[in-house]
Amino acid sequence: MIVALNVGLVALILGLAVWAIVAREPFAAVVGFIAYGLLLTLVWVQLHGIDVALTEAAIGGGLTGALLIGAATRLRGTEAEARAERPGPATRWLAAAVSVAVTLALAACVLVLPVPAPTLAPEVAAHMAATEVGNPITSVLLAFRAMDTLLEAIVLLFALIGVWSLTPDRFWGGRPGLRQGYDANGILAYAARLLPPIGVVAGIYIFWVGADHPGGKFQGATILAAMWLLVMMAGLADAPPIRRTWLRALLVAGPLAFIAVGLVGAVTAGAFLAYPPGLAKPLILAIEFALMPTLTLILGLMLVGTPQRGDTP
Amino acid sequence: MSLAVDLFSVIAVAAGAFFFLAGTAGLLRFPDAFTRLHALTKADNLGLGLVVLGLLPQVGGVVAGLKLVCIWLLVQLSGATASQLIARGLRRRGAPP
Amino acid sequence: MNVPTLFGLCAAALVGIGLYGLIVDPHPLRKILAFNVVGSGVFVLFGAIARRGAAAGMGGDPVPQALLITGIVVAFSATALAVALLKRLSDEAGSVTLSSDAPARAKNDAGHD
Numbered sequence: 036m037i038v039a040l041n042v043g044l045v046a047l048i049l050g051l052a053v054w055a056i057v058a059r060e061p062f063a064a065v066v067g068f069i070a071y072g073l074l075l076t077l078v079w080v081q082l083h084g085i086d087v088a089l090t091e092a093a094i095g096g097g098l099t100g101a102l103l104i105g106a107a108t109r110l111r112g113t114e115a116e117a118r119a120e121r122p123g124p125a126t127r128w129l130a131a132a133v134s135v136a137v138t139l140a141l142a143a144c145v146l147v148l149p150v151p152a153p154t155l156a157p158e159v160a161a162h163m164a165a166t167e168v169g170n171p172i173t174s175v176l177l178a179f180r181a182m183d184t185l186l187e188a189i190v191l192l193f194a195l196i197g198v199w200s201l202t203p204d205r206f207w208g209g210r211p212g213l214r215q216g217y218d219a220n221g222i223l224a225y226a227a228r229l230l231p232p233i234g235v236v237a238g239i240y241i242f243w244v245g246a247d248h249p250g251g252k253f254q255g256a257t258i259l260a261a262m263w264l265l266v267m268m269a270g271l272a273d274a275p276p277i278r279r280t281w282l283r284a285l286l287v288a289g290p291l292a293f294i295a296v297g298l299v300g301a302v303t304a305g306a307f308l309a310y311p312p313g314l315a316k317p318l319i320l321a322i323e324f325a326l327m328p329t330l331t332l333i334l335g336l337m338l339v340g341t342p343q344r345g346d347t348p
Numbered sequence: 349m350s351l352a353v354d355l356f357s358v359i360a361v362a363a364g365a366f367f368f369l370a371g372t373a374g375l376l377r378f379p380d381a382f383t384r385l386h387a388l389t390k391a392d393n394l395g396l397g398l399v400v401l402g403l404l405p406q407v408g409g410v411v412a413g414l415k416l417v418c419i420w421l422l423v424q425l426s427g428a429t430a431s432q433l434i435a436r437g438l439r440r441r442g443a444p445p
Numbered sequence: 446m447n448v449p450t451l452f453g454l455c456a457a458a459l460v461g462i463g464l465y466g467l468i469v470d471p472h473p474l475r476k477i478l479a480f481n482v483v484g485s486g487v488f489v490l491f492g493a494i495a496r497r498g499a500a501a502g503m504g505g506d507p508v509p510q511a512l513l514i515t516g517i518v519v520a521f522s523a524t525a526l527a528v529a530l531l532k533r534l535s536d537e538a539g540s541v542t543l544s545s546d547a548p549a550r551a552k553n554d555a556g557h558d
Contacts, residue, residue, distance in 0.1 A: 041448055045455040052459055052482050056466035061474055068478055075485055078452060082489075082496040083504030090514045094521045099481065102521075106474055106528045113541045117472035120542065130468035138461030141490065145453035154498030155508045171503055175511040187515045194522035198529040222436075226429040233422070253518055337525040341533065 041081060048074050061114060065103040072096035085249035086172045089241070093257035094334075101264070102338055167316040169247030176251070177319045181308045185293045188326060191333045192290060199277055202342045208278030209342040217270030227269035234262035242327060252323050256330035263335045274339050276346030282332065289329025293322050353405045360402025367395035381438050385431045392427040396420055453493040459486030473534075473541050477527050484520045488513055 051071040058064040072095040079088035122130075159171050159179065166178040176184050202209070218224060242255025266272045275282050296318050300309040310318050367390060374387025400420045404413050459482055466479030491509050498506030535541050 037448075041451055045451060048455060049458055049462070052462045055478055055482060056462055056470070056475075061472065064475065064478055068481065071482075072485070075489070078455075078489060079492060081448060082452060082492045083499065084492055084495065084510045084513070087492060087510050087513050087517070090517050094517055095485065099521050099524055102525055102528055103474070103478065106477075106531060109532060110474055110535055110541060113535065114472060116540055116542060117470075117475075120471040120544065122469060122471070127469055130465050133468065134461040134465040137464055138457045141457035141460055142454050145450060145457060145490070145493070148453075148494070148497065152494075152497035154500050154506045156498055156500040156503050156506050159507050160501035160503070171507040172511045172514070175507050176514065180508070180511060183512065183515055187519060190519055191522050194526050197526045201529050201533045222429050222432040226425065230422075230425065251514070253514060334521075337522060340525075341529050 044074065044077055044081070048078065061107045061110070062104070065100070065107045068103065069096060069100035072100060086170070086245075086251060086254075089249060089251075089254040090257075093254050093261075097261060098257060098334060098338060105338075105340075165312065165315060166310070166319070168319065170245060170249065170251070172249075173245050173251055173319075177322060178310065178315065181293075181297075181322075185290065185297065185308070188290045188293060188329065191330070191337075192286060195286070195333050195337055198337055198341055202277075206342045206344060208276055209345045210276045211274045211336065211339040211342045212267075213343060214273065215268055215270040221269075223269040224271060227265050227271050231262040231266055234258055234265075238262065242323070246319075252327055252330060256327055257334055259327070259331040260334035260338070263331065264338055267335075267339065274336075277336075277342055278346060285328050286332055287329075289326040292325030296322055357402040357406055360398050364395045364398030364400075364402065367391055367398060371395060382435060385435060389427060389431055393424055396423055449493040449496040452496075453490055456486045456488075456490035456493060459483070459489065462486075471543065473531050473543060474528075477524060477531070480527075481520065481524060484516075488516060488520075491516075 048071060051067050051074065054067040055064045055071060058067060072091065075095060076088045076092040079085070079091055156171075159175060162179070163169075163171055163174050166174045168174045168178070238255045238258030240255075241250040241258060242252050243250075245251030245255070263272075267274055277283075297308040299318070300311070301307045304311045371387050371391025374390070375384050378384045378387055397420055400416045403416060407413050407416065463479045463482030463484075463486060467476055467483065470476060470479065491513055492505075495505040495507075495509035495513070498509070500506070531541060
């Protein structure tokens with residue numbers, strides 16, 4: 036029974052992936068990709084990765100989907116020209132051959148994986164008590180591989196700077212995106228007033244409960260960013276100009292706090308990002324509290340995009 | 349007792365699945381966008397509602413059950429918002445089929 | 446065949462499907478979509494390997510799963526940067542063709558980089 040469920044899930048996912056590649060309209064392809072992302076969440080549940088499932092649903096399905104829908108509608112007139120450039124049958128056969136070869140190579144790798152599977156789970160379980168965190172993935176993200184999380188936050192910041200660096204000179208420092216019309220009696224304004232309080236509570240809950248149960252700051256920050264985006268889309272608030280000091284201060288506060296905690300660890304516990312015994316939980320909380328507004332702002336601003344107008348309201 | 353509860357869950361979830369099937373059939377077969385939106389909202393409200401109703405006896409505790417009902421209400425809110433926005437956009441554009 | 450192997454093979458197929466779309470479709474947005482399909486295939490493969498490492502009371506090896514969370518977030522940021530580049534290309538050149546012999550559209554506005 037479970038086998039039938041999994042086989043059905045795999046069939047649906049492969050079908051949707053093929054649809055996302057071969058659909059004629061880019062908008063249809065993007066919608067198929069969003070459904071594919073949501074079904075991938077079920078795959079993660081089947082693979083017993085609940086934290087990854089939450090992240091995939093929030094970021095892979097939600098934010099990436101919104102980003103690609105915006106891109107598909109913005110680039111609506113360009114499909115005809117692109118279609119004229121489609122490669123001939125020779126290139127297609129070659130591409131198909133390369134794809135099949137790569138698939139077969141990967142499948143062969145999957146089938147010859149070592150049978151007592153090597154795993155780090157016992158090591159994590161043995162050392163998790165020192166971090167005073169109940170969720171093993173949170174302990175890996177913020178204690179054992181904290182360097183990866185720090186570099187990830189810095190990479191996100193760089194991506195945002197990359198998006199901002201595409202501003203035309205005359206709009207530098209201005210507001211991202213176009214001004215959204217505000218219809219006070221519209222359904223979008225109604226939803227943007229009703230949903231954000233619930234969403235903010237849900238986001239902070241998922242962030243807070245990530246210490247001991249599936250959840251965490253990435254998933255929580257995504258929900259908060261989504262609520263902020265909803266408010267901006269309804270016209271209830273405008274995107275902030277990117278030259279505002281408070282915006283830039285909040286953006287760098289997260290990585291700076293993380294690096295500061297790392298230096299504290301270097302001084303008191305002998306290695307960068309090491310935690311002195313007994314202080315692990317407060318330091319982890321400090322990092323997470325500093326990173327939440329940074330992540331929310333980065334995720335929201337990356338979706339809104341490059342500044343397209345000056346900073347006058 | 350437990351058999352009756354499980355039977356109730358199976359029947360309710362099956363009924364919810366039937367409404368999802370009906371909604372999908374409507375999406376594929378109805379002639380224009382407005383009627384298709386109408387079919388989809390049936391799947392959202394009734395289908396998901398019946399599935400949640402069927403799952404309520406299976407969760408452990410009142411809080412988890414309240415979370416399920418909350419999810420159903422949030423899906424209804426977002427579905428209603430999206431349907432209204434799509435319908436208004438269609439009417440503004442002259443309602444193509 | 447057990448569950449991780451099934452999803453591992455599915456992941457291999459996803460990488461192949463995405464790779465074909467990446468090579469064949471000339472529109473950059475479709476390439477970004479195909480690249481995301483390849484990326485998610487790699488993530489599922491990694492997740493299947495993590496599932497095989499279930500031990501010590503956990504459902505899966507937590508270290509690869511934590512790396513996967515990092516990967517999904519970074520993949521989103523890469524997609525956002527790619528989409529921003531694409532929109533800017535469309536604004537400046539009027540078309541999104543990636544071929545090098547496309548005529549550049551005359552710019553009507555005074556602003557230029």
